[in-house]
Amino acid sequence: MIRLNPKYIPLLATALVLLAVFVTGSLLYPNFGTPRVAVNLLNDSAFVGVAAVGESFVILSGGIDLSVGSMVAFVGILIAKLLQVGWDPFLAMGVALCVGTAAGAVMGGLIHFFELPPFLVTLAGLFCLRGLGFVIYPESIGIDHPFYGQVLPQLSILVAPKAVLPFTAMCFLSSVVVGTFVASFTRFGRNVYAVGSNENSARLMGLPVGRTKITTYALASFFSALGGIVATFYMQSGNPASFVGLELDAIAAVVIGGTLLTGGVGFIPGTLMGVLILGLIQQIIIFNGTLNSWWTRIVIGALLLVFIVLQKLISRGGDRETLVAAK
Amino acid sequence: MIDWVSDLLFWIVFGSILLFLRGRRIFWTVGALGMLLLFNQFFTPGFFHLQVLDGHLYGSRIDVLNQGAKVMLLSLGMVLVIATGGVDLSVGAVMAIAAAVSSRLLVTEHLPAGFAIAAALVVSILAGAWNGVLVAGFGIQPIVATLVLMVAGRGVAQLITEGQIINFLDPTMVYLGNGHLFALPFTLTLVLLMLGLAFFLVRRTAVGLFIESVGDNAEASRYSGINARQVKFLVYAFSGFCAGLAGLVACSNIKSADANNIGLYLELDAILAVVVGGTSLQGGRFYLVGALVGGLFIQTLTTTLYARNVSSDISPVPKALVIIAVCLLQSESFRTRLARVVRPSERVLQPIGSRPPQKPITMTSHDSTES
DSSP states (O other), X not given: OOOOOGGGHHXXXXXXXXXXXXXXXXXXXXXXXXXXHHHHHHHHTHHHHHHHHHXXXXXXXXXOOOOHHHHHHHHHHHHHHHHHTTOOHHHHHHHHHHHHHHHHHHHHHHHHHSOOOHHHHHHHHHHHHHHHHHHHOXXXXXXXXXXXXIIHHHSXXXXXXXXXXXXXXXXXXXXXXXXXXXXXXXXXXHHHHHHHHOHHHHHHTTOOHHHHHHHHHHXXXXXXXXXXXXXXXXXXEEOTTOOTTXXXXXXXXXXXXXXXXXXXXXXXXXXXXXXXXXXXXXXXXXXXXXXXXXXXXXXXXXXXXXXXXXXXXXXXXXXXXXHHHHO | OHHHHHHHHHHHHHHHHHHHXXXXXXXXXXXXXXXXXXXXXXXXXXXXXXXXXXXXXXXXXXXXXXXXXXXXXXXXXXXXXXXXXXXXXTHHHHHHHHHHHHHIIIIISOOOHHHHHHHHHHHHHHHHXXXXXXXXXXXXXXXXXXXXXXXXXXXXXXXXXXXXOEEOOOHHHHHHHHOEETTEEHHHHHHHHHHHHHHHHHHSSTHHHHHHHHHHOHHHHHHTTOOHHHHHHHHHHHHHHHXXXXXXXXXXXXXXXXXXXXXXXXXXXXXXHHHHXXXXXXXXOOOHHHHHHHHHHHHHHHHHHHHTTOOTTTTHHHHHHXXXXXXXXXXXXXXXXXXXXXXXXXXXXXXXXXXXXXXXXXXXXXSSSOO
C-alpha cells in the first residue's frame, strides 16, 4: 500500500477541488470544457497568479505581504506614465521592477532589523504605494504604445483550434516554473522553508536568517511588480485606484493551494492550482449569468474555511504521530 | 479674541493632563497627539476654530471626535483581542454586515428602528462569536480565522442588501451618527458608554486579568485554571459587538448602507490605534484608554491632512510614514540602536532607550499605574 506523505495531503486536496470545480462547470455548461475557456482563464488570472507566486514565498517564510494590490496598481501607473512621456517600454518595465524590488527589500529590512511585525510593515507599504501611485498621476492613463498595440498580440501561441495562449498567460506559467525551481531546488529556497518552519532553529543551524528574510520580501515584491507589468498587458492602461484588495485574492489562492499560513509547508504548483480554482469559480459565476458577483467572495471565503480547517486537522494528526513516535 | 482665550485654555488643560500622565505608558500616545495638535495650532489656519450653531459645537476638533468615533469603537474591541495575542481582521466586514442588516430591516421590511438596531447588534455579536469559535474552538491562528470573515463578510453584506445601496431617513437611525447630546456629537457619548462598559468588564471583574494572562502565556494560564477558550471566545464576540456599533454609526453618518465601502480599511486603522496606544501585538498587557487616544491620533492625522488640502488619495503616504515611525519608536531593537548611535545625548534618550523596570511588574496595575 502506498503511504502518502502527510505534507502532500493539502496539495492533493487542492487538486481534487480543482477537478471538482472544473467537472461541475463542464457538466453545467456545455462550452465550459473547451480549450478557449481554459486559455481565457489563464489570461484573466495571470496578474493575480504572478503576484500569488511571490506571496507564496513570503507565506512559506512565515510572514505575510499585504502590499500586493497597491504594488500592482503602482507599477501599472508608473509604466503608463513613463510610456506617456516617451520612454522605451523595456526601460520602463526595468525601472518598475527595480523600484518594486527595492521597496520589498526596504520592507524586509524593517521587518528583520527592527523586529517589526510583517503585517504592520507591509500594511504601511500598502498605504505608501497606493498614495505614491496617486502622486504619479491621479487618474487612469491608457497605453497606446506600438509595443502594446502591435507587438504583444503577436507574442502568442496557438495551442488548439480557436485557442491562443496570450503572452500574459505565458508570463504566469513561466513565473510558476521559476518560482517552483527557486523554492524547491535552490539553497535560498531551502532557507525559506527552514526560516518558515522555525526561525530560531534556522538561526541556530547557522542559516542566514536575515538575508533570507530580506531576499524573500524583495523577491515577493519583484513578483508583485511583474504582476503589475502583466496587468498593464492585460488592461492596456494604468490606474492608481485599481486592484484594491488583490492581496486578499493572492493570500486566498496561496492558502487554498495548500500552503500553511504558519509557514514552512507548501508548494508553488499548489498556488497555481489555487489561482485556477479562484478563476474557475469566477468563470462559473460569469457563465451562470444570474448569480451576482458577491457570490464569488462568499464561495472563496467558504473554500478558505474548508482548507484552513483541513490544514488544522492534518497538522493535529501530524502532532499525534510525532507524539506516538516519541513514546 | 474669544478664540485666542479658548485656545490658551485648551492648551493649559492639555498640558496639565500631560503633566499628570508623565512617566506612564500612555504619556507617549497623548504626547504624540499633542505634537500633532500643536502643529495644527500654528500651521493649519482654522483648525482650532470653534463655533456654536443651534446650540451645538462645531469645529475641526469636534469633527475629529465625531469622525473618530468609528475607529475608537473598533479599537475598544480590538485592544482586547490583541491582548489575548490575536487580531481581528474582520471588523470592517462586520461593520458592513451590521449596516446592511439594520437598513434592510428598516427600509425593506418596514420594522421599527429599535428592532433594526437590536437585530444588527445581535448579528454582529454572532459574527464575532463565529470568529471566536474558529479561534477558540478549532484552535486556528487568529489572523487566518478572521481572514475568512473578512473575505466572505462583504459578500454576505451585499447578499443582505441585494447589491443595492439602501438609503434611509428614519430619525432614530440618523440620530445615531449625526445627533447631538449636551452640545457635543452623540457618537462621543456612545464611545464613552462603551469605554465605561469595557472598563467595568475588564477592570472591575477578573476578566481583564484572565485576558492578560492568556495573552502573556496561554499555557501557563491554562495550568493555573483559566479557561482560555472561554476568554478568547468572549473577546471576539465583544469585538464583533463593537464592530456592529461602529457599523451602525458609519451607515448613520451617510444615511445609507453601502456594503462595498462601509468600514473599508478600518480594521487597519483600528489595529494601528491599538498599537499607537501602547499595546504590543504580542499580547499580554493592554491599554484601553491608550487605544482610544490612539484612535483619536489617527483621526487627527487624517483630519489634519484634509484640512491642509492634501488629496484623500495621497493621504495614505504620510499615514504610512507615521505608522512606521511610531512602530520604530516602540521597537526595542531600534531604541538600542538609536541609543548607540546618539551616544552624546544618552542621558536624554535613556528614558526611552533603556527604561529599566523600576519595580516588579504586578498584574493588577493596569491603565492607572504604569512604570
